[in-house]
Amino acid sequence: MVTIKDVAREAKMSVATVSRVLNGSGPVSEETNRLIREVVGRMRYVPHSGARSLITSKTETIGVLLPDLYGEFFSEVIRGMDDTAQRNGYHLLISRAYADRHGIETAIRAMRGRVDGVVAMSPDLDAESLLNLPSTIPIVLLCSVSRGNEIDSITIQNFRGAREMAAHLISLGHKRIAIIKGSVRNHDAAERLRGYRMALRDAGITPDPLLERDGDFTEAAGYSAALQLLALKKRPTAIFAANDSMAIGALSALRESGIAVPEEMAVGGFDDIPLARYMDPPLSSVHVPIWELGAKAVTLLLHGITHKNDHARRRERVSTKLVIRRSTGGEPAERPPPQTLNREKVSV
Amino acid sequence: MVTIKDVAREAKMSVATVSRVLNGSGPVSEETNRLIREVVGRMRYVPHSGARSLITSKTETIGVLLPDLYGEFFSEVIRGMDDTAQRNGYHLLISRAYADRHGIETAIRAMRGRVDGVVAMSPDLDAESLLNLPSTIPIVLLCSVSRGNEIDSITIQNFRGAREMAAHLISLGHKRIAIIKGSVRNHDAAERLRGYRMALRDAGITPDPLLERDGDFTEAAGYSAALQLLALKKRPTAIFAANDSMAIGALSALRESGIAVPEEMAVGGFDDIPLARYMDPPLSSVHVPIWELGAKAVTLLLHGITHKNDHARRRERVSTKLVIRRSTGGEPAERPPPQTLNREKVSV
DNA sequence: CTGAAATATGTAATCGTTTACATAGAGGGC
DNA sequence: GCCCTCTATGTAAACGATTACATATTTCAG
Numbered sequence: 053m054v055t056i057k058d059v060a061r062e063a064k065m066s067v068a069t070v071s072r073v074l075n076g077s078g079p080v081s082e083e084t085n086r087l088i089r090e091v092v093g094r095m096r097y098v099p100h101s102g103a104r105s106l107i108t109s110k111t112e113t114i115g116v117l118l119p120d121l122y123g124e125f126f127s128e129v130i131r132g133m134d135d136t137a138q139r140n141g142y143h144l145l146i147s148r149a150y151a152d153r154h155g156i157e158t159a160i161r162a163m164r165g166r167v168d169g170v171v172a173m174s175p176d177l178d179a180e181s182l183l184n185l186p187s188t189i190p191i192v193l194l195c196s197v198s199r200g201n202e203i204d205s206i207t208i209q210n211f212r213g214a215r216e217m218a219a220h221l222i223s224l225g226h227k228r229i230a231i232i233k234g235s236v237r238n239h240d241a242a243e244r245l246r247g248y249r250m251a252l253r254d255a256g257i258t259p260d261p262l263l264e265r266d267g268d269f270t271e272a273a274g275y276s277a278a279l280q281l282l283a284l285k286k287r288p289t290a291i292f293a294a295n296d297s298m299a300i301g302a303l304s305a306l307r308e309s310g311i312a313v314p315e316e317m318a319v320g321g322f323d324d325i326p327l328a329r330y331m332d333p334p335l336s337s338v339h340v341p342i343w344e345l346g347a348k349a350v351t352l353l354l355h356g357i358t359h360k361n362d363h364a365r366r367r368e369r370v371s372t373k374l375v376i377r378r379s380t381g382g383e384p385a386e387r388p389p390p391q392t393l394n395r396e397k398v399s400v
Numbered sequence: 401m402v403t404i405k406d407v408a409r410e411a412k413m414s415v416a417t418v419s420r421v422l423n424g425s426g427p428v429s430e431e432t433n434r435l436i437r438e439v440v441g442r443m444r445y446v447p448h449s450g451a452r453s454l455i456t457s458k459t460e461t462i463g464v465l466l467p468d469l470y471g472e473f474f475s476e477v478i479r480g481m482d483d484t485a486q487r488n489g490y491h492l493l494i495s496r497a498y499a500d501r502h503g504i505e506t507a508i509r510a511m512r513g514r515v516d517g518v519v520a521m522s523p524d525l526d527a528e529s530l531l532n533l534p535s536t537i538p539i540v541l542l543c544s545v546s547r548g549n550e551i552d553s554i555t556i557q558n559f560r561g562a563r564e565m566a567a568h569l570i571s572l573g574h575k576r577i578a579i580i581k582g583s584v585r586n587h588d589a590a591e592r593l594r595g596y597r598m599a600l601r602d603a604g605i606t607p608d609p610l611l612e613r614d615g616d617f618t619e620a621a622g623y624s625a626a627l628q629l630l631a632l633k634k635r636p637t638a639i640f641a642a643n644d645s646m647a648i649g650a651l652s653a654l655r656e657s658g659i660a661v662p663e664e665m666a667v668g669g670f671d672d673i674p675l676a677r678y679m680d681p682p683l684s685s686v687h688v689p690i691w692e693l694g695a696k697a698v699t700l701l702l703h704g705i706t707h708k709n710d711h712a713r714r715r716e717r718v719s720t721k722l723v724i725r726r727s728t729g730g731e732p733a734e735r736p737p738p739q740t741l742n743r744e745k746v747s748v
Numbered sequence: 749c750t751g752a753a754a755t756a757t758g759t760a761a762t763c764g765t766t767t768a769c770a771t772a773g774a775g776g777g778c
Numbered sequence: 779g780c781c782c783t784c785t786a787t788g789t790a791a792a793c794g795a796t797t798a799c800a801t802a803t804t805t806c807a808g
Contacts, residue, residue: 053536055794066758071796078797079755100513102459103794106450106763113493113514120479123674127474134496143514145461146494148482165448165764166461166491188401271678297675304678326471327645330619330652332680403764414788419766426767427785451764454793513794 132346190356213372214247274301480694538704561720562595622649
């Protein structure tokens, strides 16, 4: 591999001069500039970023710690991060880790010397214990908050979104509204449940434990939870699934059971994944701006990096938006439009 | 930040000894071993991997270059890579890049000194020109091949899978079978088209250009292509979409047009994303083992890294499997089972 | 014409590790 | 008692860049 020394030797200059040309630091004559660039091009020299970051103590890389994530959420949040990172000259070092405290700590150690900061997604509820991480590098928590204010965080407006969806169902006249919950110990899931309950109370309805079914965010969970709800003596008239995947599973179960949606059972989801509008019937959902979630996390982190982690901590929140389609019987705001999305999708 | 020197000073030993304890290289007395580990723990010392990789010239990181990818494919291929990488003590440096030659070259340079090898996904057809990359580090091409044998590659059995799906439709008695094509210049798309045509020829059917509609792998494209097909004077009786997203868009269009699936129109997809079985009717598709795709790419790359890029090049291929569900009218092999998938999905 | 300032370049220390080589003491075979 | 081998440790040279400081040359005000 050709190093800066090789270039210097070939150009009959010192390494310092070569470095100055390449970084535009310090003064260089026009002639030297040309000469060195020519040699660099000819020899195909590329600076060794590892060596560079050792002396500058900047890696221009940000670490991303994620739990096991599936589908659209994963790809979109990473897209948001990568777009923002690249725009600022940063790379992404991605690692999946157990969402618990130990897993995250281990992963963060393993990243020492490789990254300038870390975005950690740890929806697990005891992410709170992260607050006393022995870390001097900036950290941003995604989809969870830490007790105290020691760590920057960015979350989804789960509470508000869920409350709106439940309120929407109530406004359509539903009294018995079931919820298919998300994973236990998951922060988003807990907040969505809270929003659902709050909406019921707002309307003077007492939450019925029988109508709160367990789920784990998978289609299969939505499918079986819906069957259980149908088996109840006093069936609900509406189902709010804590995410779209479960809502889709539920739709499938209702279809097989010959239940008409939304006439006999209204169904609402959360996330508004692209597929939601292509369901039968098109699925009402709570839109989550996932790209922004990733983008903001990186922006927040870069801020921390710039200020050497010596900045006022922030807690941001991306806002959700209720999207009404046919599955709740609301007025369809949109139909699958033949609009040409400009996503050049590759395979999938 | 505490360095190895600090540890050495505190333990009243030389840095060499500390290094030896930490790496288990060279002999150390049991007593020294204990002492140093105690100090390391107490001072919370973590080796600086940047510095380490400078001298060892191993970064234990592999670079991943991806085009804009969406949904399940993206998350699953990365999961396959990360699982395999972690099992071998490697990290993933992920970057999205334009799929063309220039974009990939730039991205690869930017990774010099950060990674030991690169997995590049470049489904764009002129990935072929990559073959003379000025690179000395190992590279594995994902979902594309380079002319000549200079680069390892791993691809999907697109041709075989598409041919099987088309043959399946033919076996059900269909004569006029349309295809909704994938993105132009996309390698997977081209191969799937080739497989479709081959199956028709095998059955003595002449491919009809009118039945080959453009698409770009999005739901919206599938939706509008289906509408166009319905508007033909001589409608097809079956549609083969080059991926599931387009098949789902097509299903949606057919539903709105009051066309019964599969009675009036059979529909088949490609990829077999998890949602396929939850569609109405459940979607027949060609299953692609995406996780394996990522896993094998990394395995291949690690092989190249171990052998310092001085190994026989390989072209591997992951095999597809036809999955028949109701949308083609075939015998449903499975129904949405309440099986508890052990994917702890987080939010989505 | 002189000396200060500006410009262009080189020298060498430094970042935090690993590791080849050197050193020193202990053990043991003869 | 000698020499060889082991074991345990230290010294210092890398790795490939950046950069403070030194030096040499040019420019130019007074």
